[in-house]
Amino acid sequence: MTTMSSTQTARKASLDLYRAVWRWHFYAGLLVLPFLIALSLTGALYLFDDELDALIHSDLKRVEVQQATQPAASLVSSALREHPGTAVKYTSPATPESSAEITVNALTGERLAVYVNPYTAEVLGALDDRGTVMWTVRYLHSFKFFGQTPRKLIEIAAGWSILLVATGIYLWWPRNGRGGVVSVRGKPKSRVFWRDLHAVLGIFIGGFIVFLAITGMPWSGVWGGQVNQWANGNNFGYPTGVRVEVPMSNAYLSDQGSTSWSLEQARVPESTPPAVPAPRIGLNNAVAQLEALGLQQGYSVNLPTTAAGVYTGSIYPDDLTQQRVIHLDQYSGEPLLDMSYADYGALGRWLEFGINVHLGQEFGLINQLFLLAVCIAIIVMCVSAGVMWWKRRPSGAMGVPPLPADKRVFRGLIALLVIGGVLFPLVGASLLVMLMIDWLIVRPLQERRPARQG
Structure with a gap:
């Protein structure tokens, strides 16, 4: 009798826990499935950003290879003749078949x-800055x-995605040798059919969903910004090993265009105007200096627009080890700061690696195709959840x-939710809102009208 009672109690406790986990799943x-579908669709496209942009904007981005290229300054002059204003950035052709890109404040x-x-200095056309389809x-x-x-919804969706995977694994876990496991x-x-399709896909790609959620977090508004400051140690932006005693401006590298996550708060050095007026080195000499220092083709050069401005050469290729930022004094041409991926702190290197894999860049075509398959699987999994x-x-x-018969079963689950909420503040706030909705609205309705148990 005691044994039977203990068995029944254990089964009841197990059922209550299952229901509690199922409820939060x-x-x-x-909350998450609509975001997962949208993120998977856009993410699948962006995996092939360079390829698709080159195809869609081939009239602007592709040129016929010729024997010799024109100097960078000549290309900038051609751009300004067609679109008068101030040139603020020059981007060199990444390949012999690529055009040069000049960013102009018109x-x-x-x-x-x-x-x-780059061969004829002919202006092929113009778009709004970051106006391509893939941007x-x-x-x-x-x-x-x-x-x-x-x-900020991205941060919330990422946190809930992790919860979704964790509760999904518990619900999937094989019990009593039933089918539908793999x-x-x-x-x-x-x-x-839809239940098994959802569960099997979920267990195979759950780890990748968590990976994509975590590596997407650095771009989030609250968590990403706070971790960025903490990772850099202070608001200076550069790792300790490359901090140098040079005058720094109040401008940030991210203000001038795209940069790596680790350098979003990196401040830009200042040139020191000579006591006696002297000519500036000019774009052509800056380009020659940057190439002599080893910048790969496809690099960008931010142009100085003030007397204290610098030439900033930067490259963020698929190969992380080739990431590099070099600031040149506009008068002497001397490097004021030269930093590569190897100079990032340990956390910065780890996060940059994760971001690179997230973007489908780290392992080339294999990375792209694998994440494309993951995106498709996520969409199918979300659709199967809706049908189920x-x-x-x-x-x-x-x-x-x-509802579980014993409400105390929620205590452990809520404790885990609180821990997650502390780590991810926006997720924690959304959890509190959902708890209030569940306790004050959904539960009373269910208690008046018992829910279907299947």
């Missing part, structure tokens, strides 16, 4: 990317397209999973 899915008030044939896809992926406030049973008309829910839900109800 449902809530996590309710007199009309626009910031333009002007594409120039639009990137802004959609990061929600930057919708402003700073909606971008194979899909039934046919598409049956709910078990639709087939399960009671008529006229949301189909929130049933």
